[in-house]
Amino acid sequence: MRILIITAGSRGDVAPYTGLGRRLLDAGHQVAVAAHPSFGALVGGCGLDHRPVPGDPRGLIRDWARATSREETRALTRAYADGLADGVAQAVAGGADLLLTAFGPAPLSRTAGEAFGIPVIGAYVVPAFATRQFPLPRARSTDGPGPEGNLAAGRDVLRRAEGAFAGAVTRLRARLGLPPGAPAAPVDVRPVFHGFSPLVVPRPEDWPAWAEVAGYWWPARPDGWRPPAELVDFLQAGPPPVFIGFGSMAAGQGERLSELVATAVKRAGVRAVVQAGWADLSGCGPDGLVVGDVPHDWLFPRVAAVVHHAGAGTTAAGLRAGVPAVPVPVMADQPFWASRLCDLGVAPRPVPFQDLTAEALGDAITACLSEPAHHRRAAELARGIAAEDGTAPLLAHIGSRNAG
Numbered sequence: 001m002r003i004l005i006i007t008a009g010s011r012g013d014v015a016p017y018t019g020l021g022r023r024l025l026d027a028g029h030q031v032a033v034a035a036h037p038s039f040g041a042l043v044g045g046c047g048l049d050h051r052p053v054p055g056d057p058r059g060l061i062r063d064w065a066r067a068t069s070r071e072e073t074r075a076l077t078r079a080y081a082d083g084l085a086d087g088v089a090q091a092v093a094g095g096a097d098l099l100l101t102a103f104g105p106a107p108l109s110r111t112a113g114e115a116f117g118i119p120v121i122g123a124y125v126v127p128a129f130a131t132r133q134f135p136l137p138r139a140r141s142t143d144g145p146g147p148e149g150n151l152a153a154g155r156d157v158l159r160r161a162e163g164a165f166a167g168a169v170t171r172l173r174a175r176l177g178l179p180p181g182a183p184a185a186p187v188d189v190r191p192v193f194h195g196f197s198p199l200v201v202p203r204p205e206d207w208p209a210w211a212e213v214a215g216y217w218w219p220a221r222p223d224g225w226r227p228p229a230e231l232v233d234f235l236q237a238g239p240p241p242v243f244i245g246f247g248s249m250a251a252g253q254g255e256r257l258s259e260l261v262a263t264a265v266k267r268a269g270v271r272a273v274v275q276a277g278w279a280d281l282s283g284c285g286p287d288g289l290v291v292g293d294v295p296h297d298w299l300f301p302r303v304a305a306v307v308h309h310a311g312a313g314t315t316a317a318g319l320r321a322g323v324p325a326v327p328v329p330v331m332a333d334q335p336f337w338a339s340r341l342c343d344l345g346v347a348p349r350p351v352p353f354q355d356l357t358a359e360a361l362g363d364a365i366t367a368c369l370s371e372p373a374h375h376r377r378a379a380e381l382a383r384g385i386a387a388e389d390g391t392a393p394l395l396a397h398i399g400s401r402n403a404g
Contacts, residue, residue: 004096010248015219034091045222053087081168115176122192130154131204137333215390245275254280267362310338322382324374
């Protein structure tokens with residue numbers, strides 16, 4: 001079966017699908033990943049075909065930050081959505097028997113699938129159905145606390161997600177010769193498999209029967225990857241360091257953050273491996289080493305704790321490694337995952353990025369490392385997660401479709 005995985009966004013929105021894609025490849029399917037051009041090497045390095053779709057998420061985040069009016073922000077968003085819509089349509093036109101879509105581009109994937117007569121399955125890495133049990137990621141604060149407030153907040157998240165691509169969907173339907181109709185929404189896609197552990201977010205009882213929490217999809221390592229000798233030497237030269245990285249966040253703030261991180265590391269009295277990321281972090285003092293992209297599944301088991309922006313993928317990697325965390329959420333779904341880490345007992349209270357200082361970060365690292373319960377709980381969760389196979393339910397479903 002020819003399977004096309006459609007995703008969009010930053011590296012954390014692409015990496016899980018490399019692991020899922022490799023499992024599908026090993027099961028005998030032909031697999032391609034439609035993602036932004038900047039991820040061509042990541043996808044291809046994992047042995048998967050890459051179909052580029054327009055968009056520069058790093059540039060978009062930068063331009064959003066520089067926008068001086070709502071009109072300018074809306075224009076940037078419309079241009080991005082229209083480019084993505086065209087790219088999704090072209091990727092699907094390249095041939096596929098089945099589409100797997102991430103949550104973000106789901107309305108576009110659903111529309112292209114309808115136009116080309118190709119079934120669509122949701123493969124989401126964030127909770128994507130309103131529930132009374134918790135507010136969805138990206139929920140705004142609500143005046144109605146409790147179950148009904150959670151449900152209302154979740155429905156608001158879904159309305160905004162649909163609205164972000166509504167115009168692009170309408171224009172795409174016209175270009176593909178589809179009859180006018182209500183724009184596709186993420187909830188129009190079914191079935192949906194969620195790529196996170198039920199130990200981290202248990203499946204809500206009020207979700208539709210066709211929405212499943214499958215377990216994590218672990219990013220594949222690029223073929224032939226080897227750890228840099230400098231990193232290996234640093235790890236062997238002293239006690240396990242703390243990992244510090246903000247992923248795709250804080251672009252353009254490298255100088256300020258580098259000084260802040262160096263001071264925090266000194267304050268906490270630890271060694272640190274600092275990932276440059278989109279912020280371009282640089283020198284971090286004599287007890288630190290700056291690295292580029294390093295597979296988290298290799299690095300995290302070798303560190304004492306992970307300080308990160310609480311993106312879904314980095315959160316998952318820390319839990320898999322069984323090490324405690326210091327979450328520093330910036331935006332989007334990150335406050336949700338940061339809160340989960342705290343509730344699960346593997347992290348102290350989150351340090352919101354807007355409140356980040358060297359003193360706050362240094363003290364949070366100290367609090368994280370000095371609490372034995374964080375380490376015990378992290379190890380316990382890691383054992384449970386290791387027993388899961390998050391790709392198995394999706395593979396079984398695809399196998400049953402193929403057999404039918």
